[in-house]
Structure formats: C-alpha cells, structure tokens
Amino acid sequence: MDVSTDSKRGPPTDGEGELTPLEQEVLDEYAKLAGNLDNLSGILAELAANPSAEILDALRGLERKTTTVFTLLKASVYSIVLQQEIFGDERREEGGGMGT
Template sequence: MAELNPSAATPSPLEQEVLEEYALLLANLNKLSSQLSSLADRPTAEVLDGLRMLERKTSLVCTLLKASVYSIVLQQQIYGGEEGEE
C-alpha cells in the first residue's frame, strides 16, 4: 500500500485558505517584530513623550464623546417632556 506524501498532495480549498491565513499572520508578526525592534532602539524619553501625547488626545476624544452622548440624552428628555405635556 503506497503512502501519500502530504506535501505532494494538492491542498483542499479549506487547507489553502488556512495556509493563506497563516502566511498573513506571519507577515503581520514580522511587521510587529520590526516595529517593536525600532521602538526598542529609540530613547525611552522619546517613546514616553509620544505615549503622553497619545494619552492626552485619547482623553480629549473620550471627553468629547461623553459630552455628545450627554447632549443627545438631554435633548431626548427635553423633547420627550414636551410631547408628554401636549
């Protein structure tokens, strides 16, 4: 009985899709590795300054989002109260 060599067989469509996903994952991990390497080469103070700026911007966006949601809820309560009075 002859054994089939798995590497010589044509992969099924599902196997091919899994292999493509693994190749994509490998490429993403390589990109991440190079980014981490470049971060490790930079001075710590520079990285911390960049992170502080990002933290401030994120905080600002969060505050603006909360204010927008509060405004929408308040407007709905006001319009809901006016409709209830009529």
C-alpha cells in the same frame, strides 16, 4: 526506501563533508537569518528595558488626545440623551393638554 534512509544519514559517502552549492547557500542564508534574529532580539530587549524618551513623550501625547476625545464623546452622548428627554417631556405635555 533507500532515498529516505540516505537523507537521514547525511550527505552521500562519495563526497563526504562536501556540500552542494545550493546546500551551502541555504546554510549561509540560515546563518544570516539567525544573526539578524539575534540582533533584533538584543535591540528589542534593550528597548523594553529602557524605553526612549521620544516614545514615552509620544505615548503621553497620545494619552492626552485620547482622553480629550473620550471626554468630548461623553459630553456629546450626554447632550443627546438630555435633548431626547426634553423633547419627550414637551411631547407628553402637548399630548396631555389636548386630552383634557
């Protein structure tokens, strides 16, 4: 029980204000991480506010390619459906002619 209450109070009283090397290393790493996250946040905010011309050009190219693929896909599906209808009509005509 004493250990948990001691950890809530802070460092031990015999070397108050001093950190172990491990504690100092952990705090340094957290400080570096916080600095890196601040830098990343700033860069992302800048990119969101002012997208670069390269990114916009790449997105336009991607949009054109996607549109082309979508158009070709629609045409292919239409062609398949049309072929199935033609073959279905031919089969009905052949089947109807034999029965009469």
